[in-house]
Amino acid sequence: METGNQTTVSEFLLLGLTEDPALQPLIFNLFLSMYLVNILGNLLIILAVSSDSHLHTALYYFLVNLSFTDICLSSSMIPKMLVNILTQSQSITYTGCLTQVCFVLIFGGLENCLLAVMAYDRYVAICHPLRYTVIMNPCLCGLLISFSLLISLMDGLLHSLMVLRLSFCTNLEIPHFFCELAQIIKLSFSDNFIDNILIYIVACIFGGVPCSGIIFSYVHIVSSVLRMPSSGGKHKAFSTCDSANAVAIPGPDASGNNLSTHSWVS
Template sequence: MESENQTNISEFLLLGLSEDPEFQPLFFGLFLSMYLTAVLGNLLIILAIIFDSHLHTPMYFFLSNLSFVDICFIMTTVPKILVNIQTQSKDISYIGCLTQMYFLMTFSGMDNFLLAVMAYDRFVAICHPLHYTIIMNPRLCGLLVLMSWVIMFLAPLLHTLLMMRLTFCIGTEIPHFFCELVLIIKIACSDILINSIVLYVAATLLAALPLSGILFSYSQIISSLMRISSAGGKYKAFSTCVSHLSVVFLFYGTGFGVYLSSALTHSSQRISIASVLYTVVTPMLNPFIYTLRNKDVMQALGRLLSRATSCP
């Protein structure tokens, strides 16, 4: 098969979830509704935290950043899916594909780091409550978020630059509905050894380290809770972690689901469906988890909506 250098490749073809035209209106409606729900839900949480002084604490500062990242995360993929379904087109430009891949890695990595930072916040709040305001000061909170952004802007840039050295065959098809790094590496027509090594090293460092931090934080939290004598005290302390734990299980559960689907099956459709849960459903459900399980957020949203409806 004739191959061309990446500078001459103008576009890739995204195969999507299904090529059956009968399913396209259904997919369009589902993706649009999930997209609007995710954006609106996360935006409401951000506004509630900004305008309610009761939520100006480290925990909600990190939550507002998580909501912002989730909005960016879902905006990276779904608008292109909707456009392709509406225009009955499958193509995505070479530059557009690399750009989408870069921001997908950036925002998924930010989710990873923010969940670890939020776990550390809960660890300090429960295990060192008397020193919480001293340790989790505004400077440290801002520094933790800033460091996460810097790392996740630079690490995907390395992958993107390495991708630009690969060559691709004419009419390259991506068996997915977005440009995912692993799949793009697999369909390259040149040697991918360096890309694969960097990919696995980066995945180990950028995914395993935050996950290890989350597991360590909760091991210390559980150990601290075991030393509390009253059942009421244990419940009150642990209740502040329920929302975060739910988001952690949802994020890593769907992420491992995508990984297992890729490892155990060669069906691109099953892998794509698993990826929908990770890239679309998770950002959509996070606002519901934090509002339904958090009295402070629900009250802040109520005050925000009351203020909005009372304005002339």
């Protein structure tokens, strides 16, 4: 018989990458190092962009948001894994597991959207260079970030609410180091057909749409660059796809296209 949410469920067990005790210290040190490098690298990006007015462009605005999102995404998974290894425990509370699922979905979806937005930014910079500052104005950039965050929040909350209606049996072992949505649904003895269909639909949206946008942008970028008559102009155009060169002002190329990206934040 199907019931509502199984309130007697108090915790899940995260089995991690391996149950071999000899490998636990190695895994702990490896993931701790990766996590610290990730946090430090992204914080340096945020600090560098914030402190240099020359980097106050649309591309770097998106890059700062991507760095912050990456910090949040890794922080949603890795710390709990490290704590479990350190305390030699595999448990995570029911509430903690659902919270982790929600945050992973939100920040994972937001990261995909930001990558697509950054690809669109480069498309405008190369294919419509003279109108770049008009198109990629602060208002549009803010709307793109807000819309990406909104749909990511809706996705995370929707899946979390769907999991709340499920009932679970006694075997609550998750064969991962974090609470993965698909594995949680597998542990349920409730009718999870709608949940599985929802996972596939959302995966197509958050995977297919951003990927299609990125492919569309870079196909037009390559096509536009290949039509440029000079090799110098092609090099300058391709360099704008590199965040390290995006704030350079290369000036007009041989075909008269201005490939510069100007600051829109004072």
